[in-house]
Amino acid sequence: MRREGSPLKGVGTVLAKEAADHLTSVRLWLLEGLMLLAAGGAVYAASGRIRDTVSEDPFLFLSLFTVAREPLPSFVVFLGFLVPLVAIALGFDAVNGEHSRRTLSRLLAQPIYRDALLIGKFLAGLVTLAVAFATLWLLVVGLGLLMLGLPPSGEEVLRGLAFLGVTLAYGGVWLALAMLFSVVFRQQATAALAALAVWLLFAVFWAMLAPLAAEAASPAGPLGALERAQLEHALARLSPNVLFGEATLALLNPAARAFGPVLFAQLEGALLGSPLPFGESLMLVWPHLTGLVAALILIFTIAYVLFQRQEIRA
């Protein structure tokens, strides 16, 4: 049976309303404040270290994002940690919140499809994330200008923008996951905790679990070492956090040219330490970006199907 009318009717209205809600919500401002604090600290520490080193680096500005000074982690590590939190905060009550406010049946009685509601909410979350990250990014760049007294080169700006894009895709994955849980669980607290549990799994435990799983799959032996390392690497890459970490590494550190185990034979003729052109770095992280976007689409699709089949009644 075919439905009549466009499923996208009303997306814009939902998007505008939800984005306005997000951007004025206390929740977002608290998290944005936390991110600013983390970013300010990390960049300040990094700029201190950058000034201490006198080595010549054509990509000095980018190291603002990646250099860490004990005990603070670098800006990208902070982001890898905080972006999922922000995304979860934006998505965990998307659908069950409408249920508990008793607004869902009223909304769906308007001439729109459910598609419009879910897509509008998701896009509003993405827009909010984009605004939040872009703000943060601009502030960091501005801070860098002040502290280093050095403008970024064109390529550095390009790499920085690509980094922003990857961050958005990474945030989108977590947003989709949070929305999935908001469809599955009627209780908002349950949805939030479930999303945080997944976040904790990938942020903390995955790095410990991947080697264990790889070891269990292929028992230790001198011959299997490479295979095991590759398996371990593949398993680790199931985590969006690992994908994000690798992608940002390659984008912000032009000298990075490979991930995971590399054989000496593969390094023959390579000019170690020399930077890759931007296009090559982008090629290097393309699979990561694709993986993140694919995960985002997959999770959103599951949420979409479940929401379409859900009964509106409490």
Add this chain to the structure above:
Amino acid sequence: MSAAIEARGLTKRYGSFVAVEALDLRIDEGTVFGVLGPNGSGKTTTILMLMGLTEVSAGSVRVLGLDPAREPLEVKRRVGYLPDAVGFYDDLTARENLRFSGKLAGLRGEALEARIREVLERVRLAEAADAPARRFSRGMRQRLGLAEVLLKAPRVAILDEPTSGLDPQATHEFLDMIRGLKAEGITVLLSSHLLDQVQAVCDRVGLFHRGRMVLEGRVEELSRRVLGGGFQVTVQTARPAGPPAAAARPAGDGVAAALRAISQVNRVEPAGEGTYVVHAERDVRPAIAPAVASSGAALLGLAMRTPTLDDVYAAYFAAQSREASTPEVRHAA
């Protein structure tokens, strides 16, 4: 008169549980139809199927000639729905809440703003238009919900338990507004478990019980069918002032006998000191006064009671439980 809502064999199953079973329903345009039944009898499920908000397991529905499963947008454009215990976005004002719904309904710009002012005026919320919805009382929320229904100028309004939880004053106001809808020619489907209120505004009612519509018809028709019809008159009398010996005599018997003697009176029940309830086939009030006077008592009060849906309900379910062991009899039209 054409049908605004027509359902044939409408059925909804959740797994093995049958929420609505083989419902046949026809609501003519411009009428107010009351769906009655205890909680869990399938009222809301029926409404959701009419709106295309839940899938139909079997049977067919037409709302204004449209199939809600195939053309939900067209149906929802013409049908306003006020859900049970409606909620609003607490941080937005009444006006902003309506603006959001109005935009979803396809209204824009100054036309939308004018329409919002108009409907807020209509439900007497103009003064609270810019107050956040979180400050609204239950009654105000219901009225705001009605404003939202009116916003898209619907041809059919479906109101699910609109008066539950309202105080008597708010209920009265709300019922008045529903009468206003009818006057405008809007077809209204009203669900409730509060019978007297439905009775006050509905042209026809359908009684739901365990997913079936067991009775359907005009209120008077129903009471005749279930209660065996008739009129009830409550008569209050006082013993005449007189010598103590006369007062000591049980005067009541004389009055009851006189009342019983009136033609077409079925029975007379004593209901307290000097008070009787007369069950009759016709309106016997004109005959009661002379009868009471002839028995030597004084007539204090005479009140006619038309049977309420409460009575219909009570009588119907009493009959059901008596027939519990025998196969269920369907009275539905």
